[in-house]
Structure formats: structure tokens, C-alpha cells
Amino acid sequence: MELTIKDLDVSFIQGDREAHALRGINLTVGKGEIHSLVGESGSGKTVTSTCIMGLLPSPPVRINKGEIFLDDINLLSLSEEDQRKIRGMKIAMVFQEPAKYLNPTLKIGVQITESLILHLGMSKTAAEEKALDILTTVGLGGGKRILHSYPHELSGGMKQRAMIAIAISCNPLFLIADEPTTALDVTLQEQILELIMDLRNKLSMGTLFISHDLRVVHDISDRISVIYAGKIVENSSKTELFAHPMHPYSRLLLKSIPDAEKRGTRLVTIPGKVPDAENIPPGCAFHPRCPFAEDICKIEEPEMKEYQEGHSAACHFCGTGKIQ
Amino acid sequence: MKLFLFILKRFFRLVLTILIISTIIFFVIRVIPGDPALVVAGIDASNAEIQAIRVKLGTDVPVAVQYVRWMKKLVRFDFGTSLISNQPVMTLIKQRFPLTFSLALLGIFLGILIAIPLGVLSAVHRWSLWDYFGMVYSQLGMAIPSFWLGIILLLLFSVKFPIFPLFGSGSIKNLFLPAIALGFARAAVILRLTRASMVDELSKEYIITARAKGLTEKMIHYKHALKNALIPVVTVTGIQFGYMLGGAIIIEQVFSLPGLGRLFLFAIYQRDFPLIQGGVVFIAVIFSFTNFLVDMFYSFLNPKIRIS
Ligand SMILES: Nc1ncnc2c1ncn2[C@@H]1O[C@H](COP(=O)(O)OP(=O)(O)OP(=O)(O)O)[C@@H](O)[C@H]1O
Ligand SMILES: [Mg+2]
Numbered sequence: 001m002e003l004t005i006k007d008l009d010v011s012f013i014q015g016d017r018e019a020h021a022l023r024g025i026n027l028t029v030g031k032g033e034i035h036s037l038v039g040e041s042g043s044g045k046t047v048t049s050t051c052i053m054g055l056l057p058s059p060p061v062r063i064n065k066g067e068i069f070l071d072d073i074n075l076l077s078l079s080e081e082d083q084r085k086i087r088g089m090k091i092a093m094v095f096q097e098p099a100k101y102l103n104p105t106l107k108i109g110v111q112i113t114e115s116l117i118l119h120l121g122m123s124k125t126a127a128e129e130k131a132l133d134i135l136t137t138v139g140l141g142g143g144k145r146i147l148h149s150y151p152h153e154l155s156g157g158m159k160q161r162a163m164i165a166i167a168i169s170c171n172p173l174f175l176i177a178d179e180p181t182t183a184l185d186v187t188l189q190e191q192i193l194e195l196i197m198d199l200r201n202k203l204s205m206g207t208l209f210i211s212h213d214l215r216v217v218h219d220i221s222d223r224i225s226v227i228y229a230g231k232i233v234e235n236s237s238k239t240e241l242f243a244h245p246m247h248p249y250s251r252l253l254l255k256s257i258p259d260a261e262k263r264g265t266r267l268v269t270i271p272g273k274v275p276d277a278e279n280i281p282p283g284c285a286f287h288p289r290c291p292f293a294e295d296i297c298k299i300e301e302p303e304m305k306e307y308q309e310g311h312s313a314a315c316h317f318c319g320t321g322k323i324q
Numbered sequence: 325m326k327l328f329l330f331i332l333k334r335f336f337r338l339v340l341t342i343l344i345i346s347t348i349i350f351f352v353i354r355v356i357p358g359d360p361a362l363v364v365a366g367i368d369a370s371n372a373e374i375q376a377i378r379v380k381l382g383t384d385v386p387v388a389v390q391y392v393r394w395m396k397k398l399v400r401f402d403f404g405t406s407l408i409s410n411q412p413v414m415t416l417i418k419q420r421f422p423l424t425f426s427l428a429l430l431g432i433f434l435g436i437l438i439a440i441p442l443g444v445l446s447a448v449h450r451w452s453l454w455d456y457f458g459m460v461y462s463q464l465g466m467a468i469p470s471f472w473l474g475i476i477l478l479l480l481f482s483v484k485f486p487i488f489p490l491f492g493s494g495s496i497k498n499l500f501l502p503a504i505a506l507g508f509a510r511a512a513v514i515l516r517l518t519r520a521s522m523v524d525e526l527s528k529e530y531i532i533t534a535r536a537k538g539l540t541e542k543m544i545h546y547k548h549a550l551k552n553a554l555i556p557v558v559t560v561t562g563i564q565f566g567y568m569l570g571g572a573i574i575i576e577q578v579f580s581l582p583g584l585g586r587l588f589l590f591a592i593y594q595r596d597f598p599l600i601q602g603g604v605v606f607i608a609v610i611f612s613f614t615n616f617l618v619d620m621f622y623s624f625l626n627p628k629i630r631i632s
């Protein structure tokens with residue numbers, strides 16, 4: 001299953017105010033690929049993922065243009081009922097804070113089995129059997145006890161595993177993980193990342209992995225897209241991106257990763273912040289923060305161009321040797 | 325096991341509350357200036373008569389002794405003897421309680437029957453016709469005094485269209501109109517709370533998860549949100565029920581129902597101190613006990629509470 005987002009353009013409308021959250025997102029996640037979407041807070045990562053899920057409420061959301069395909073299914077043109085049937089069944093999603101995203105008054109078992117019963121028409125007992133398998137898959141073996149636990153009885157890491165168990169219960173073809181490790185400490189973070197890689201291998205799901213932290217995605221990604229102010233500014237394989245970042249924003253993001261050897265040296269942080277979706281600067285949205293910006297950047301928006309096979313960026317000066 | 329411990333703890337708290345309340349009531353009544361015996365005896369009574377009443381009231385001995393006696397009796401649910409009817413206070417309460425209990429039960433039942441479905445529908449279909457209806461209802465429910473509603477109901481359904489009896493208290497038919505009059509206002513409160521609570525739950529993150537799982541809207545509303553939304557509703561409903569068990573003085577007057585409210589009202593008119601004292605303790609006990617039951621139900625709804 002391949003997920004393709006074509007020129008997705010989305011706004012939030014409140015009265016006469018318009019927040020232009022996505023400004024033409026293009027993204028392809030191949031079968032069984034882990035594709036990371038990386039950018040600072042407010043860059044449009046969650047809006048992208050909830051749009052794929054068909055979970056953006058309209059109003060206030062207006063989809064200005066664009067298409068999302070899951071193989072040949074045009075997700076945005078489906079009826080609400082058909083979208084619902086795809087959610088949880090073909091595409092599933094894992095969220096950032098499992099403590100909030102699990103229902104506090106339903107047992108974990110119920111929260112896993114209900115999708116099995118609804119989407120796959122399983123009986124309750126069959127669904128519970130299956131749920132035990134799934135719990136083992138996500139590393140929550142000895143599952144009977146877990147099935148009968150309430151979320152608050154589990155630790156943070158276990159909750160996130162339970163959340164993943166819920167997501168993968170119907171063997172989805174595609175998984176969206178929106179910062180699934182941000183709320184966890186470093187050891188747990190690694191365990192969850194390993195689990196996601198493991199699942200990709202076992203279930204050959206395509207995965208859109210969302211993070212604001214390049215460090216986190218380094219080990220697991222096949223490809224990486226860097227998003228800035230609702231637009232993809234660079235897209236390449238992971239190795240290429242880490243070895244030869246092209247866009248000034250990606251380069252700064254990479255520099256802001258603390259290097260294990262140079263511990264104690266100050267992090268490079270990018271001055272300024274992501275523009276408000278209501279006030280996106282003209283020209284290249286990054287120009288106010290860009291160390292290489294020139295007059296053209298303030299006027300003309302750079303197009304995404306492929307500079308090497310499978311490595312594109314949107315910057316006027318990529319490939320000119322000006323960016324060092 | 326956890327649940328058992330929780331119940332034990334709550335039960336202990338219940339007993340403690342009752343002890344504290346009855347102690348407070350005991351001292352409050354003693355602190356009020358004036359000798360009850362003088363009040364009861366009237367202005368023309370002789371000293372001997374007053375002394376006799378003191379003995380009867382038990383106020384002839386030091387307060388400490390009175391307190392010990394009071395507590396000893398209390399353990400046996402003995403609230404003393406009514407000055408007016410000379411019957412044990414407990415016997416009088418027992419006679420009246422079933423009526424008040426049935427009335428409260430029917431009232432809260434009718435209240436819930438209106439409030440919860442309407443509150444949920446209002447929250448799920450916000451700004452729909454249901455919601456406007458709910459809003460109008462809760463405004464009316466809070467604005468209309470229950471005695472007025474009671475009188476109107478009587479005039480309409482007992483006098484003009486004699487569907488329900490005007491007098492009597494023997495059957496459920498007698499209780500129906502007063503229960504509506506009582507439940508109408510309660511329902512308004514419960515409805516507003518249900519709507520607010522449901523709206524709040526529907527905006528929580530776990531609802532997004534439920535949507536992401538592809539659940540139907542029905543499942544999202546009634547399986548996921550409702551159980552969480554009912555948690556505060558149960559508490560408030562329980563407290564309302566507790567109040568109603570204390571007797572609905574005005575409604576009992578309007579419908580001439582011989583319930584607890586009227587019993588205590590007349591006790592106050594007639595300065596029947598043991599009955600007043602016993603009545604207050606009884607209401608306090610019933611109220612605490614209702615809260616205890618509400619806690620039990622609450623813990624059933626909210627798994628988190630069982631460990632905290
Ligand atoms: N409900 C909303 N109403 C108005 N604007 C919104 C809404 N949700 C998001 N936005 C805007 O859309 C833009 C993208 O938000 P989004 O939540 O996708 O960011 P993000 O990349 O997920 O950030 P984070 O890392 O903080 O989760 C932001 O500028 C935000 O202000
Ligand atoms: Mg986000």
C-alpha cells in the first residue's frame with residue numbers, strides 16, 4: 001500500500017480570519033516504508049496526519065485543494081461512512097500522549113477488541129484471543145492481566161504499547177505515529193522506536209512517523225520529509241539527508257542535534273520561530289530566519305526541485321554552492 | 325480486594341461522619357439560649373411542672389451526662405420520645421419514611437428519565453432542536469417554583485381532568501403528581517450538568533482515538549463518552565436524592581401528604597424538641613448514607629477512584 005499526498009492545501013477558518021496550515025503538501029510513503037515528517041512545533045505535522053485520517057472537523061477546516069490516495073482509493077472523496085470504515089481498518093494512528101488518548105473508564109481489553117468486533121466481525125471470545133496475540137506482539141505479554149486493566153493501572157511505556165496495540169489490532173496497511181515517543185523518557189523512547197521498526201517488518205505496514213526531533217527519527221526512518229510552515233522543504237532518503245542536507249532549514253535542524261562527542265558544547269538553536277499560520281511571510285516562508293536569505297527570497301517562493309535522484313529541496317540557492 | 329478496602333474505608337468514614345454530626349447537633353441544641361423546658365411548659369407553668377418536663381427531656385442532669393446518654397441511645401437508634409404524641413421518635417419517623425422515600429424515588433426517577441437522555445441529546449446534537457428544547461426546559465425548571473407547579477398540576481389533572489386523585493397517599497397514583505412537581509426542577513439541574521459534562525467529554529483526546537479507530541458515532545457517544553460523562557452526574561443526582569429524602573416540606577403541604585417533611589414541620593410548630601433533634605440526626609444519617617451509596621456507584625463507574 002502506498003500513500004500519496006498531492007498538493008494538499010488546508011486552512012482553518014474562524015470568522016474572517018484564515019490560518020493557512022498546509023500550503024501544498026506533497027508526500028509519498030511507499031509500501032513498508034517508514035517515512036518521517038520532521039519540523040518544529042506549529043509546522044503542520046498534526047494537521048497533515050489528521051487530514052489523512054479524515055478527522056479534521058469542517059468547519060472550521062477547509063480543504064482548499066489536494067488529494068490523498070491510499071493506492072487507488074481517493075480518501076478525500078469518500079463519504080463519511082466509507083472514511084470511517086477505512087479508519088482503524090486500513091489506516092491507524094498512534095498519538096503523542098497515551099495517558100490522554102486512552103479512555104480512562106474502559107478496560108484495555110475492551111479498547112482493543114471493539115475494533116476487531118466492529119471491523120472484522122469477530123465474536124467477543126475470538127476478539128479476546130486475538131487481543132492477547134496483539135499484546136504479545138507489542139511486548140505486553142502475559143496479557144490476560146493487561147486485558148483487564150484500566151489505563152491508569154499501566155505505566156507510561158505500557159500505555160503507549162497498549163495504544164499501539166489498539167492501532168494495529170486490525171492489521172492496518174498504514175500507520176501514522178504522531179510523536180509517539182515525545183511524552184516518554186529516553187529508554188522507553190528507544191523501546192517504542194524498536195517496536196515500530198519491528199512492526200513494520202512483521203506487518204509490512206507503511207508508516208508515517210512524525211517528530212520534531214531529527215535525533216529520534218535517525219535510526220528508524222527510510223525517508224525523511226522536512227516540513228516548514230505547512231510546506232515540505234526537503235525530501236530525501238535518511239542517509240542522504242544526514243550526509244548532505246540541502247535546505248538551510250534542514251541544515252540548521254541537523255546542527256541543533258547535540259553530538260554525543262561534543263557534549264557540553266552549546267546547541268545551535270534556530271533563531272526566531274515558525275510563523276503563525278495566519279501570517280505566513282511572502283516569498284520563501286523561511287526567509288526571515290534564513291542566514292542566506294537575499295532579496296529574491298522575500299518575493300518569490302522557491303519550487304521543490306530534484307537535485308539528485310530522490311533528493312529534492314525548495315530553496316533558491318540549492319545547488320549554487322552558496323549554502324555552506 | 326482493592327474494592328473491598330475501598331468500601332471498608334468509605335464505611336468507616338460514614339460512621340465517623342454520623343458520630344460527628346450527632347455530636348454537633350447535640351451541642352448546637354444545648355447552646356441555643358433558653359431552656360427548652362420553659363418553652364415547652366409555657367408561661368404559667370409552676371416550678372414543679374417545669375422540673376418534671378426537664379426530667380422528661382433529660383435536661384436536669386449536667387451536659388456531660390446528657391451527652392453520654394444521648395450517644396448511648398443513638399447507637400440503638402433511639403431518639404427519645406415525642407413530647408406531643410408520647411410515641412418514640414423512631415416510631416414516628418418509621419411511619420412517615422416510606423412515603424417520603426417513595427416520593428423521592430419516584431421524583432428522582434422521573435427527573436433522571438427526562439434529564440439524562442435530553443442532556444445527552446443536547447450535547448451530541450449541539451444547537452439542534454433538542455438542544456433548544458433542553459435549554460428552554462432547564463430555564464423553566466429552574467425558574468418555576470415546585471409548589472406552584474404542584475398546584476397547577478393538581479388543578480389540571482385532579483380537578484379539571486380528574487386523572488389523579490386529589491387526596492390520599494395510599495397508592496402510586498397519589499405520588500405521581502407530587503413526584504413530577506419535585507422532579508421537574510431536579511431534572512433541570514441534572515440536565516444542565518449532563519449536557520455540560522457530555523460536551524466536555526466529547527472534546528477530550530480519547531474521543532479522537534475512538535474516531536481514529538473508525539468507531540461509529542453511536543459507539544463514540546454512548547460507549548465512550550457517556551460513561552465518563554455520567555461520573556459527575558451521579559454524584560449530583562445522589563446528593564439531590566439525599567435532599568429529597570429529608571422530606572419535601574412544601575410539596576408535602578401542597579399535596580397534603582403525611583411525609584417526613586410535614587412531621588418535622590409540625591414538630592417545629594409544636595416545639596417538640598426530641599422530635600426535632602431526632603429528625604435532624606435522621607436526615608443527616610440518611611444523607612450520609614446516600615452519599616456512601618453514591619460513592620459506591622461512583623467507584624463502579626470510575627475505576628481510578630478505587631485506588632486513590
Ligand atoms: N484548531 C485549529 N484552529 C486554528 N489553527 C490551527 C488549529 N489547529 C492547528 N492550527 C494551526 O495549524 C498550524 C499547524 O499546526 P499543527 O498542530 O499541525 O502543528 P504541529 O506541527 O503538529 O506542531 P506540534 O509539534 O506542536 O504538535 C499551526 O500554525 C496552528 O496554529
Ligand atoms: Mg502536533
